[in-house]
Amino acid sequence: xxxxxxxxxxxxxxxxxxxxxxxxxxxxLVSGRPLxxxxxxxxxxxxxxxxxxxxxxxxxxxxxxxAGWYYFLLTLLxxxxxxxxxxxxxxxxxxxxxxxxxxxxxxxxxxSGWLLLFVGSAAALVQAVVGMVLLEQLYRNTVPEQRWGxxxxxxxxxxxxxxxxxxxxxxxLFRAVDxxxxxxxxxxxxxxxPLILLSVSRNPDFVLRFSISxxxxxxxxxxxxxxxxxxxxxxxxxxxRYFGGDxxxxxxxxxxxxxxxxxxxxxxxxxxxxxxxxxxxxxxxxYRYDYREEWLRFTRTxxxxxxxxxxxxxxxxxxxxxxxxxAGALWLRGENSRFQCVAHWNMHDAxxxxxxxxxxxxxxxxxxxxxxxxxxxxxxxxxxxxxxxxEWLLALSAARYVVPLxxxxxxxxxxxxxxTRGNLQLNWEVxxxxxxxxxxxxxxxxxxEAAQSLLVARQFESFNRMSAFVIHDLKNVVAxxxxxxxxxxRHKHNPAFQEDMLETIGHAIDKMNRLLMQLRKGAxxxxxxxxxxxxxxxxxVLESKSLARPKPALVxxxxxxxxxxxxxxxxxxxxxxxxxxxxxxxGDGTVxxxxxxxxQWLEMEIRDTGCGMSExxxxxxxxxxxxxxxxxxxxxxxxxxxxxxRQLGGEIIVSSTEGxxxxxxxxxxxxxxxxxxxxxxMSLEERKVL
Numbered sequence: 001x002x003x004x005x006x007x008x009x010x011x012x013x014x015x016x017x018x019x020x021x022x023x024x025x026x027x028x029l030v031s032g033r034p035l036x037x038x039x040x041x042x043x044x045x046x047x048x049x050x051x052x053x054x055x056x057x058x059x060x061x062x063x064x065x066x067a068g069w070y071y072f073l074l075t076l077l078x079x080x081x082x083x084x085x086x087x088x089x090x091x092x093x094x095x096x097x098x099x100x101x102x103x104x105x106x107x108x109x110x111x112s113g114w115l116l117l118f119v120g121s122a123a124a125l126v127q128a129v130v131g132m133v134l135l136e137q138l139y140r141n142t143v144p145e146q147r148w149g150x151x152x153x154x155x156x157x158x159x160x161x162x163x164x165x166x167x168x169x170x171x172x173l174f175r176a177v178d179x180x181x182x183x184x185x186x187x188x189x190x191x192x193x194p195l196i197l198l199s200v201s202r203n204p205d206f207v208l209r210f211s212i213s214x215x216x217x218x219x220x221x222x223x224x225x226x227x228x229x230x231x232x233x234x235x236x237x238x239x240x241r242y243f244g245g246d247x248x249x250x251x252x253x254x255x256x257x258x259x260x261x262x263x264x265x266x267x268x269x270x271x272x273x274x275x276x277x278x279x280x281x282x283x284x285x286x287y288r289y290d291y292r293e294e295w296l297r298f299t300r301t302x303x304x305x306x307x308x309x310x311x312x313x314x315x316x317x318x319x320x321x322x323x324x325x326x327a328g329a330l331w332l333r334g335e336n337s338r339f340q341c342v343a344h345w346n347m348h349d350a351x352x353x354x355x356x357x358x359x360x361x362x363x364x365x366x367x368x369x370x371x372x373x374x375x376x377x378x379x380x381x382x383x384x385x386x387x388x389x390x391e392w393l394l395a396l397s398a399a400r401y402v403v404p405l406x407x408x409x410x411x412x413x414x415x416x417x418x419x420t421r422g423n424l425q426l427n428w429e430v431x432x433x434x435x436x437x438x439x440x441x442x443x444x445x446x447x448x449e450a451a452q453s454l455l456v457a458r459q460f461e462s463f464n465r466m467s468a469f470v471i472h473d474l475k476n477v478v479a480x481x482x483x484x485x486x487x488x489x490r491h492k493h494n495p496a497f498q499e500d501m502l503e504t505i506g507h508a509i510d511k512m513n514r515l516l517m518q519l520r521k522g523a524x525x526x527x528x529x530x531x532x533x534x535x536x537x538x539x540x541v542l543e544s545k546s547l548a549r550p551k552p553a554l555v556x557x558x559x560x561x562x563x564x565x566x567x568x569x570x571x572x573x574x575x576x577x578x579x580x581x582x583x584x585x586x587g588d589g590t591v592x593x594x595x596x597x598x599x600q601w602l603e604m605e606i607r608d609t610g611c612g613m614s615e616x617x618x619x620x621x622x623x624x625x626x627x628x629x630x631x632x633x634x635x636x637x638x639x640x641x642x643x644x645x646r647q648l649g650g651e652i653i654v655s656s657t658e659g660x661x662x663x664x665x666x667x668x669x670x671x672x673x674x675x676x677x678x679x680x681x682m683s684l685e686e687r688k689v690l
Contacts, residue, residue, distance in 0.1 A: 005050055007186030012046035014193040015039045022200075034072040035200075041068035046186055059120045066127045069157065073134040076150075077141075121171040122235060124164060126228060131161035149199065156195030163188045226263060233259035294322060298437055302444050311448050312343035315441045316415055319403055320345065322437055323424050325417040327398055332405075332413035332445065339413060342619065347418060352392025356411075360390050364404040365411035370434045371402040372426050374419075401426075403434045405442035412442050456624075529648070531562045531671075532570055534602060538593060541575050549587045552578050558595035563602055563668045565648055573641040577606045577664050580638070584610025584662060597670065601650075604666040613656040622654065 022036035045065040048056060139147065139154045163185060171177050237256045301318035302311070316328040329350030330343040337356045344350045354360055363369070363386045373393070376383055393399055393416070400419040405412050415438065424430065535558040545552050563570075581591045589609040596603055613622065623642050642652050649669045656662040 003183045004186075007183050007190075008046045008049040009186070011186040011190040012043050012050060014190040015042040015046060018193050018197060019043055034068075034075045035196075038065075038068035038072045039196075041065045042189065046189070049186065059123065062124055063127065066131060069131060069160075070134065073131075073138055073157075076138055077134070117175065117177070118172065118235070121168045121177075125168040125172060128161045128165040128168065129228075132158065132165065135161070151199070152195040153199035156192035156199070159195075160189055160192050226267070229259075229263060294433070297321060298440070302441070311444060313345050315445060316343060316345040319415045319434070319437055319441060320417055322433060323401070323417065323430065324421045325401070325419070326421065327418040329416045330413060331416070333411075342413075347396075347398055347416070349398075350396065350416065352390065352395075354390055354392070358390070359385075359387055360393075361411055364402070364414060365406065365409075368404050368406050368435055368438075370404070370426060370431050373399050373402070375426065401434070403438045405438050405445065407439065407442040407446050412446060414438075415441070529564045529566050532565050532567045534558065534561050534563060534595060534604070537567065537571055537574065538595060538604075541571060541578055542593070544575065545578055545582065548579075548582045550582065550585050550589055550591055552582065552591040552593060555592050555594040559597070561595075561597060561602060562671070563648075564671055565668070569644055573644055573666070574604065574606075576637045576641055577666070581606050581608035581610065581662070581664075584608050584612075586610070589661075600670055602668045602670050604668075606664045606666075607661065608663075609661040612658040612660050612662055613654075614658055615656075618654050618656055 016039075019036050019039035022039060042065050045061050048058065048061045052058070052061075135154050135158050138150065142150060163181075167178065167181050167185065170181070233256060237259070240255055298318045298321070301321060302314050304314055312330050312332075316330050320326070320328045327346035328344070329341055329347045331339045331354070332342045333356060334340045334353075338353045339356065339361065340353045341350050363383070364371075367385070369383065371383065371386075371389075373389065376386075376389060380386075380388075393402070396416070398418040399416055401417040403415045403417065405414055538554065538558060542552055542554065578591065578593070585591060585608055591606070591608045594605040594607070623639050645652050645666060645668065650667045653665040653667065654662065655665075
């Protein structure tokens with residue numbers, strides 16, 4: 001008996017006895033019968049090499065044996081929910097390989113010996129890789145405390161598939177089979193039988209609990225797909241070289257370079273990765289998402305960077321990462337009961353505001369539904385209670401998903417996301433994930449707003465405490481000076497001393513009393529504002545700034561018009577804005593003032609050609625208390641100016657460009673009598689000042 005017969009004979013006997021023992025056990029479990037079937041096919045495989053005549057289709061036997069082990073491994077892996085689909089895919093591949101082997105055996109593809117050897121070895125090599133990938137998934141995703149029960153099974157089968165990989169890889173590379181390795185193959189397979197038997201004795205029921213890692217499956221699937229692709233491209237390249245004549249080598253090099261380049265592009269493509277994740281989640285898992293991993297990543301993204309810094313942008317990024325969206329923007333409720341865009345990520349054209357009492361906002365607050373803009377366009381009836389989407393939303397080309405942010409059943413905003421790279425379709429699972437993440441993000445954002453409000457309140461408290469101390473000290477000074485003034489009567493015999501002393505002390509008392517009145521008045525609300533002539537007020541402000549550089553000037557002489565306000569406070573507002581414009585120019589530039597009546601509003605414009613401000617600074621810091629770009633500034637002037645204008649029913653609108661300049665537009669409502677008196681008094685040139 002030669003070495004080949006002895007080797008494969010031992011393998012046939014070993015697998016045959018194991019198969020008989022397994023069938024005799026009559027295990028009622030799902031995994032018992034597939035294991036017995038795999039051992040039976042391995043018995044026939046070894047017997048084929050022992051007794052089959054020359055010309056027998058050994059490739060078909062190899063494929064059937066490997067398919068039996070695939071079926072057994074898939075049965076164990078099938079507990080996680082993807083059994084039917086994964087079986088269908090894998091046995092679809094086995095069916096295609098079977099057809100290929102039949103065509104080779106019948107000589108349809110040619111009778112060349114090298115072609116039969118190359119195709120057969122390459123197919124066996126791929127089958128060995130598939131087996132090792134399945135084993136890797138089985139061992140990696142089994143709960144650690146149960147791995148002892150399958151450890152020897154995995155060792156035995158990895159030896160079986162690993163030996164095949166080495167044997168057929170060498171055959172593909174050197175275009176010849178190493179017969180010493182081939183003869184030892186039967187004994188190597190027989191050595192796996194005791195290991196399988198030991199594993200069955202340790203875990204006779206093969207009841208395993210799995211913890212499938214989506215990341216590991218994604219990487220394994222990517223590696224397997226890349227390996228199969230490279231093998232196919234290598235075969236095609238060899239075919240081109242063989243039949244390409246004198247140019248075969250050149251064509252082969254160019255073809256292989258292009259194939260590798262396409263593979264690299266596919267591996268680095270975000271869209272391809274997104275499609276792969278969706279495909280694997282759909283066909284290999286009962287649930288699309290690994291919620292533990294997604295939640296850890298979501299929380300990590302929200303908490304990146306310094307505490308509270310750019311949290312709004314991080315919230316958009318975290319929501320977008322859940323569905324592989326490349327861009328997004330955030331809308332939050334403002335102080336004027338309107339939702340405004342406050343942050344964006346890769347969606348620079350995001351804009352628009354929405355009233356809090358609109359149908360759109362009420363629908364988001366009541367239903368908490370994630371709105372798919374494309375689905376709403378096709379099936380608006382599926383969003384019952386929402387008659388139409390806002391015009392500003394439809395005007396955004398990158399708008400696809402609207403995720404509400406609800407806290408304590410109150411809508412605080414929403415996140416607008418761009419279409420996903422994998423063309424994700426909304427279903428119950430995606431909706432639940434986005435809704436839950438939206439509530440989590442709403443909590444973070446509300447906490448940020450509360451922290452900022454608390455900080456401002458504490459700063460105001462410190463400022464008010466400081467003001468109280470100042471007033472107290474001033475009172476003491478006034479009392480001392482009053483006493484000094486009373487005692488000065490003793491020196492009435494010196495007329496010159498009396499005159500100078502009385503004049504100086506009286507002036508100090510008047511000045512300090514005015515300061516006290518200003519501090520007290522600034523903390524009080526406006527009860528009965530008077531009519532203020534705006535044209536006279538502007539001339540007074542310009543006169544007070546006449547020594548400044550650059551010197552502010554009027555664009556045109558304003559027409560007489562009055563508004564209801566406190567003259568001193570309105571003068572301080574305009575004076576503060578003019579002084580800021582002067583400081584921004586730093587002595588080089590122009591500061592212009594203009595005033596006109598537009599409909600029922602008085603509009604005052606302060607325009608400068610200074611350094612300007614960024615959009616982010618205007619949105620986040622300009623009107624925030626105690627935020628100042630000046631070295632000696634307290635940062636409350638602009639905030640106080642805006643609050644006072646709002647008390648009057650007006651608003652301050654800012655437009656600024658860095659390096660170009662800034663424009664402050666102060667709009668105040670005109671009294672009804674002023675509207676009637678002023679109609680027709682303004683020239684066309686005055687109306688076009690702004």
